[in-house]
Every structure is written in structure tokens, then in C-alpha cells.
Amino acid sequence: MEFFNNHKSLFTATAVLFLLLTLFVAIMPALDNQARNAPLPNAEPLSEAARKGKALYIANGCVACHTQQVRNVEMDKMWGTRPSISADYAGIKRQDLWRNTATLMGTERTGPDLINVGNRQPSLEWNLVHLYNPRAVVSESIMPAYPWLFEIRENVGLDDVVVAVPEEFMGGKKGKVVATEDALNLVAYLQSLKQTELPTGEIMPEFIYKRNAETAQASGGGEAAGADAAAPKIDGAALYATHCQTCHQPNGKGLPGAFPALAGSSVVLDDDIEIFVDIIMNGYNARANEGYGPMPAVGKTANLTAEEIAAIMTHERTNWGNDASEVSAEEVAKIMEMVTQ
Template structure:
């Protein structure tokens, strides 16, 4: 009983017990993880601008609505090419000595997952318009407009980044919308979010609960025609819009487009795979097809959807002819 009546022995023992448990339960496992988990080969550290952008991402509460974790369920395939691994987060360190806001995996998806957004939506022009007013590019968006990250100038300087905001979303601004350094830092962070490919020979974890594979009636070995509308919605609609009319001053229309309806398939496929810079009339289009590793079947499905929608009446294409053009475009790009 003397032990329980002696506060020095009692609290000293409790402190030692607590410290011992902390070492065994928290510190030693953390050291073990650091020794056995390493970033994937080819993983790129954040640039100085991206690190500043990460701090802005945290300060503005973006982590409350966006996750950065691709779960191993089939429904998450739209967010990345594979489920997330421990190695994806191994190079992330404390923000500083006092703060451990490092791994922004998040817990809620009010907005889309951002694990691979640097590949899904790499275009700076789209990201800046979206940041200034999300409803300019996604009508149903509930994301707030971050207009305080921009300024208005009647005569932008030579090095200013002017944002092509559609007239209906200018909010009475008298002049040009110019991105501040903070906006550019935030975009640099978003563009850095890319899944690192696994080393050659490594197999990615399988997505669970896969839906049954569709087959062609009477020919189970044939590849079924892909849903061009769904592919367009996932990869193209954010800029060119559901109605195919684009956004005046920002992104070109596909409705009645001479590229979409023309006979120059090589140019058409090259734009899908490698992007196109139509400045100053429109923002630059990123290399969507290459970033998303489109196959000839996916490119053909998108082209056929664009050529037969919104009143367009273009000639349909086949995956075989698109495959030849993709190979030609790749060979020219390598020269």
C-alpha cells in the first residue's frame, strides 16, 4: 500500500509505462516503416513552387473536400491507373518541426480525388479558369470560387499570366484577369500530383469487385465498341462542355469544328494524343491521349462520338485505321 500512497513512485511508474508503450506502439513501428518503405523509382520530389502550393492547398481547406488515395475498388479506377501504395507516400515528410500536415489523403470526396489529377487535367489554362470560378467549366460544381487568388489589370505586364475567363463569369471586372503567384503555386502543386509508374516487371494490385467483361454476341473474342460518350465526359467534357460548344475565349467548340468534321485524321489524332496550342485565341490543350494512355479503341470511340453529336454528321472511323495513325504520330514525335 505504501506504493500507492507515494505519489512520486506512482506517477513515476505511470510515466515510465506510458513512455515504454509510446516507444513500442508508435516510435519503433515508425522507424521500421522508414527503413522498409521507400519511394518508387522515378518518383519526383515536389518543386519549390509545388511545396508553396501545397501550403496554400492546406490553408484554403482543399483537403476537406478532396482525397488523395485511390482505393482498391473498381469504382476508383477513374482516379488512377492503380490502387495507391504505401510507397506513394514514403517521400512525404513533415511540413516543419511544429506541423505534421504532410500526407493529405483526406477522408471525404465532395470533389474528385486528386491522386492523379496532374495526368487527368494537366492544362494550366483549365485549372486557372476552374480556380477562378469552377462553374465556368463545370456547371454543377459546388466548389467555391477562389477569386482572391487573382487580380484585375487593364494593362497586364509582359510576364503576367492572363486567364481566359468567359465573359459571363467576369463579375463586372474591368480589364484582364491575372493569376497571382499564389494561384500559380497552387496550380503547380496540383499539376505535380501524378501516380508514379511501377518498376518494369512489378504487377499493380488488382482493383476489387470488377464488373463482368462485356462481349460481342456470337463472337466472344471480339472487342466490344467502347462508350465514346462516357470517354468524352471523363476526358474532354470539362473543357469542350457537354453541348460541344466549348467556352468562348477559353476552349474551342467541337460542334461544327472543321477539325472534327474534316478529312485530316492525322491532325485530329495528333491533337487528341499530343495536345495543341491555339493561342492567343484559346488556351493550350494538354496531351490528353498520351497522359491517359489511350488505345486506338478509345480514340476511335471519342472521335465517333464527337463526329455524330451536337448536329455533327461526320464519317465514323475504325480502331484499325486509328491504330496506324497513332503509330505514325508517335514516330513523328520521336524524330
């Protein structure tokens, strides 16, 4: 009992035990985990701008609503091309000596997962408008606005990045919205978030809990339902919502001064679909003089198939008052082969 009555012995023993537990429970497993997992060969380190943007991501509490992890369940397939693996985070280091915010994986997905957002939404213009006021591009968004990352100016310089914010979202302010260096750095970080391709020969992790033919039959669908589940019809509306809607809007009318309309578009309605396919696959920047930002190469970035592109094009050509003919996957496949060589 004398040991428990001697405060020096008691606190010394407690400190030693704490250090031993820290060594064996935290430090040694962490070092072993670091030694076992190396960054993927094609992984790119953060640029200086992206590194500063990461600090802003942390400072503004973005991790509270956004995760950076694609789970291996099928419902997460929309966020990345594959489930996340340890190597995705192996090259991420602490911010500095005092701050260890390595992965920012998050625990709550109030907003969409961001680990592959650099591929899903690479447009600088969209990201800047979205930061200034998310409701300008996604009317249902509950994300807070970040207007302090921008300045309102009457006169802008040649090097200023002007953001095409619709007048109704300006709050009565007059002038042009100019992105500050902080806004550009934050977007640089978001654009850097891309899933790295696995090395050739590496087994691709699978998404689990898939709805397959057996589950369809078990639910009473029978053989016909099983066949449909094995070869589901590609939903052009869903693909449009995933890859196109944030810029061109659900009604196809785009965003004036920022993203062109698809309703009534001569490119969309043209019987010769070569230019249309080329824009989807390789992007487009021929309307910069009208104030529109460049469209990214959505088809290449998202690895869309000919069937998926045909479904998207058919949706755009037959909605919002557009009355052009449907597009076949065979037509698209031939053009894709030409425009991607």
C-alpha cells in the first residue's frame, strides 16, 4: 500500500505505463503500417497551390460534411472508379510539425464524397461559382456559401479570374466577382483529388452487395427479371444527372454567362453527331469570347462507354423541347474511335 500512498512513485509508474502503451499500441503499429503501404506508382504529390488549398479545406471545416473514402459497397460506385485502398493515403503527410491532418477521410457524408472529385468535376469555373454560392449551380444544395474567398470589383485586371455569378445570387452587389488566391488554391486542392489508376496486373477491388440475377429472382422477378438485372438498360437521365447536370442544369438551360444551354443547341440537335461526340470526349473551349469557360473532357475523364455516351446524347436530344432522333451506340463507337486517336 505504500506504493499507492507515494505520489511520486504513482505518477512515475503511470507515466511509464502510458509511454509503453503509446509505443506498442500507437507508434509501432503506425510505423509498421507505413512500411507495408507505399504510394501508388502514378500518384502525384500536391502542388504548392493545392497544399495551401488543403490548409483552407481544413480551416473552413469541409471535413465535417465531406468524406474522402469510397467504401467497397455498390452504393459508393458513383463516387469513384473503385473502392479506396490503403495505398491511396500512403503518400499523404502531415501539414507541419504541429498539425497531423493527413488523410481527411471524414466520418459523415452530408455532402458528396470528394476523393475523386477532380475527375468528376474538373471545371475551374464551376467550382468557383459553387464556392461563391452553391445554390447558383445546385438549387437544392445545403452547403454554406464562401463569399469571403472572393472580391467584388468594378474594374478587373488581365490576370484576375472573373467568376460568372448570376445576378440573382449577387445579393444586390454591383461589379464583377473576382476569385482571390485563397479561392484558387482551394479549387486547386479539390481538382487534385483524383483516384490513381492501379498498376497493370493489380487486381481491381470489387464493390460488394451488388443486386444480381439471383437477388432479382428471389424477390419474385423470375427468369425475365433475372435477365433484366444481368443486362440493365442504361439510364441516360441518370448519367446526365451524374456527369452533366451540375453545369448545364436539370432543365438543360445552362447558367447564363457561365455554362451554355443544351435546350435548342445547334450542336445537340445536329443530325451529324461527330462534333457532339468530340466535345464529350475531348472537351470544348470555342466559346471563351462569350464568357463561357472550357468544358472538360467528360467522356475521357469518366471513362464513359459508347453505350453510356449514346444514352446521354439521346437524353439531351429528346428533352427540354429538343426533338432530334435517338443515337445508337454503334454510331458513337465509330466516332469515338476517330476522335480519340
